[in-house]
Amino acid sequence: MRYVERVLEQVTVEDDHRLAHRLAEEAGELLLKLRAESGFADPAALKAAGDRLSHEFLAAALAAERPGDAVLSEEGKADAARLTAERVWIVDPLDGTREFSEPGREDWAVHVALWTGGRLAAGAVALPAQGVTLSTGTPPPTPDSPADRLPVLGSRSRSPAFLTQVAGRIGAELAGMGSAGAKTAAVIRGDARAYLHAGGQYEWDSAAPAAVALAAGLHVSRLDGTPPVYNRADPYLPDLLVCRPQDAAALLAAVAEATTGS
Numbered sequence: 001m002r003y004v005e006r007v008l009e010q011v012t013v014e015d016d017h018r019l020a021h022r023l024a025e026e027a028g029e030l031l032l033k034l035r036a037e038s039g040f041a042d043p044a045a046l047k048a049a050g051d052r053l054s055h056e057f058l059a060a061a062l063a064a065e066r067p068g069d070a071v072l073s074e075e076g077k078a079d080a081a082r083l084t085a086e087r088v089w090i091v092d093p094l095d096g097t098r099e100f101s102e103p104g105r106e107d108w109a110v111h112v113a114l115w116t117g118g119r120l121a122a123g124a125v126a127l128p129a130q131g132v133t134l135s136t137g138t139p140p141p142t143p144d145s146p147a148d149r150l151p152v153l154g155s156r157s158r159s160p161a162f163l164t165q166v167a168g169r170i171g172a173e174l175a176g177m178g179s180a181g182a183k184t185a186a187v188i189r190g191d192a193r194a195y196l197h198a199g200g201q202y203e204w205d206s207a208a209p210a211a212v213a214l215a216a217g218l219h220v221s222r223l224d225g226t227p228p229v230y231n232r233a234d235p236y237l238p239d240l241l242v243c244r245p246q247d248a249a250a251l252l253a254a255v256a257e258a259t260t261g262s
């Protein structure tokens with residue numbers, strides 16, 4: 001390949017950070033507009049329309065901007081090419097779908113992450129109703145000494161009971177919030193002590209939040225302490241811990257205690 005062609009084709013990791021940020025933000029703008037125009041009279045229709053609108057935008061934008069890359073999306077799971085692809089975008093067009101359909105709630109997100117070389121290389125979590133997008137290109141600083149008595153966050157609708165016990169182990173209460181992205185963002189910004197999830201989830205729910213949290217220097221693991229692995233044949237990834245590194249050992253020990261009784 002000639003030098004000029006090679007330069008023209010080269011996509012840097014900075015470009016990927018920027019693209020993740022821009023696409024998550026633009027999908028979020030479409031979702032805000034949809035929410036404003038549709039109202040909340042038919043929550044099921046609003047959820048379905050939001051999922052579809054954001055998925056179609058992201059799928060078309062990724063096909064145009066990165067035609068050689070594969071996509072794993074909550075709304076388009078059947079792309080088998082991803083299993084042999086070098087670069088895979090892992091996308092949740094609307095995370096916190098339930099909260100998106102409820103008036104006044106800000107705990108919903110758009111997730112865009114890039115997996116390559118066996119790891120998450122870029123990602124963005126847009127929180128459109130909060131006017132914020134967190135991304136790996138410019139990871140936000142995490143406060144060194146967050147305020148005492150911050151809650152540990154879990155699913156608003158599906159947190160298993162043992163997570164209350166786990167939060168108690170570091171002297172915190174478990175509070176409910178929608179969306180894996182919104183909960184992870186709250187930990188990054190110092191508004192919560194940790195995000196704990198168990199009982200079921202998929203790669204698209206946690207890939208972009210994990211990418212941003214790792215870039216911000218936080219601990220991200222499964223509840224058994226191992227790193228989450230992305231772009232597997234079965235995208236089921238049922239549990240997650242995001243916290244400050246200094247809280248990880250106590251939280252993981254509390255999970256082990258609560259789940260094995262040891």
Ligand SMILES: Nc1ncnc2c1ncn2[C@@H]1O[C@H](COP(=O)(O)O)[C@@H](OP(=O)(O)O)[C@H]1O
Pocket residue numbers: 074092094095096097098154155156157158177178179180198199200201202205
């Ligand atoms: N037990 C479970 N099984 C499968 N998915 C789950 C789950 N609990 C939560 N999730 C998914 O994880 C995301 C965050 O959940 P929550 O808001 O409850 O914390 C949601 O994604 P979607 O909103 O994209 O469906 C939700 O569907």
Ligand SMILES: [Mg+2]
Pocket residue numbers: 074092094095096204205
């Ligand atoms: Mg989701």
